[in-house]
Amino acid sequence: MSRINVMQPYLGDEEIAAVAAAITSGWVAQGPRVAEFETSFAAKQEAGYAVAVSSCTSALHLALIAAGVGNGDDVVLPSFSFIATANAAVYVGARPVFADVDIATGNVTAATIEAALTPATRAVIVVDQGGVPVDLDPIRALCDPREIVVVEDAACGSGSTYKGRPVGAGAEVAAWSFHPRKIITTGEGGMITTSREEWATRVRRLREHAMSLSAADRHANTLAAAEQYLEVGYNFRMTDLQAAVGVVQLGRLDELVARRREIAAGYAKAIDEIPGLRIVADPEWGTTNYQSCWVEVTEEYPHDRDGLLVALAEADISARRGIMAAHREPAYAGRDTGDASLSVTEYLTDHTLILPVFHQMSESEQSRVIDVLRQT
Ligand SMILES: *Cc1c(COP(=O)(O)O)cnc(C)c1O
Numbered sequence: 001m002s003r004i005n006v007m008q009p010y011l012g013d014e015e016i017a018a019v020a021a022a023i024t025s026g027w028v029a030q031g032p033r034v035a036e037f038e039t040s041f042a043a044k045q046e047a048g049y050a051v052a053v054s055s056c057t058s059a060l061h062l063a064l065i066a067a068g069v070g071n072g073d074d075v076v077l078p079s080f081s082f083i084a085t086a087n088a089a090v091y092v093g094a095r096p097v098f099a100d101v102d103i104a105t106g107n108v109t110a111a112t113i114e115a116a117l118t119p120a121t122r123a124v125i126v127v128d129q130g131g132v133p134v135d136l137d138p139i140r141a142l143c144d145p146r147e148i149v150v151v152e153d154a155a156c157g158s159g160s161t162y163k164g165r166p167v168g169a170g171a172e173v174a175a176w177s178f179h180p181r182k183i184i185t186t187g188e189g190g191m192i193t194t195s196r197e198e199w200a201t202r203v204r205r206l207r208e209h210a211m212s213l214s215a216a217d218r219h220a221n222t223l224a225a226a227e228q229y230l231e232v233g234y235n236f237r238m239t240d241l242q243a244a245v246g247v248v249q250l251g252r253l254d255e256l257v258a259r260r261r262e263i264a265a266g267y268a269k270a271i272d273e274i275p276g277l278r279i280v281a282d283p284e285w286g287t288t289n290y291q292s293c294w295v296e297v298t299e300e301y302p303h304d305r306d307g308l309l310v311a312l313a314e315a316d317i318s319a320r321r322g323i324m325a326a327h328r329e330p331a332y333a334g335r336d337t338g339d340a341s342l343s344v345t346e347y348l349t350d351h352t353l354i355l356p357v358f359h360q361m362s363e364s365e366q367s368r369v370i371d372v373l374r375q376t
Pocket residue numbers: 054055056057058081082084085127129153155156176177178179189190
């Protein structure tokens with residue numbers, strides 16, 4: 001019996017060939033392949049502009065800078081998210097204020113955000129948690145008149161849809177991840193998409209030490225013009241080696257999502273007949289890519305969540321605890337992060353787990369997982 005992982009990236013000969021071509025070209029840092037990946041990504045996500053960076057964490061950081069968020073500002077965001085969502089607010093000197101989430105989707109809603117708003121709220125970060133599209137329109141209807149910028153953390157969202165369009169398409173600014181736990185991967189990597197040209201220009205500069213000329217521009221001229229450093233920037237660049245992989249992965253996106261949804265449908269069919277388990281499903285406004293195929297373990301089930309995780313581990317199946325709650329981590333426990341109730345966040349964090357879903361997963365592997373869910 002071999003180990004079943006919770007996630008495995010799907011990389012093949014095309015990715016190997018693309019990296020080999022980048023190496024052979026002699027240009028391995030940010031260059032033509034990053035530009036190509038950005039153009040393809042913007043087209044695929046129906047975004048105005050796309051700027052590649054080193055991770056989604058750096059994408060969120062730059063998105064908040066572009067949105068003008070800084071010292072003394074509050075950023076309302078879910079505690080129910082990977083810790084990078086909250087960290088981004090701290091990086092720019094703002095205070096993260098935690099909002100609760102909806103039990104069905106694991107996402108913030110206009111109501112949970114409204115409950116957390118403060119007079120100092122300058123931005124809100126919404127998350128397409130685990131790939132489930134956030135219901136963005138009511139949140140923008142709440143925030144836009146108050147001049148609060150809505151940043152979409154679409155780290156998990158490639159290939160999910162909202163009202164018939166890719167998630168992020170309706171956002172002023174969105175941040176994406178290409179970590180191997182996400183839908184498509186470049187090893188590490190991220191992207192900022194935005195509808196605002198001036199924000200795209202600013203983050204494009206900031207990712208590269210805020211140089212007035214990019215390294216690629218300077219390379220194009222034997223006698224390069226002298227660059228200027230227009231503000232204090234960062235080195236958040238993606239490499240052409242990564243972008244070469246990204247271009248191929250993006251071409252696989254539809255196929256990867258279709259396969260994940262097929263595997264999730266197989267779980268859903270079985271779980272519908274197991275009392276006490278609920279599997280996350282498409283909300284009425286969109287479709288999830290099942291980046292995280294999470295299951296709620298209710299009191300009706302013979303074991304609690306941790307008991308089920310142990311049973312899975314004993315069958316050599318690596319499931320995972322559900323999405324974390326940042327407010328419970330030592331990094332945030334001592335901070336003032338607002339006083340909205342986080343009861344749903346705490347419930348979901350304690351009662352959910354993530355099932356294995358990966359492109360190469362075989363029917364027999366999935367049956368092994370389902371057998372444990374049934375027998376436990
Ligand atoms: C993974 C993840 C991030 C961080 O992405 P990196 O590319 O690893 O920096 C941020 N937000 C959410 C919701 C995530 O799931």
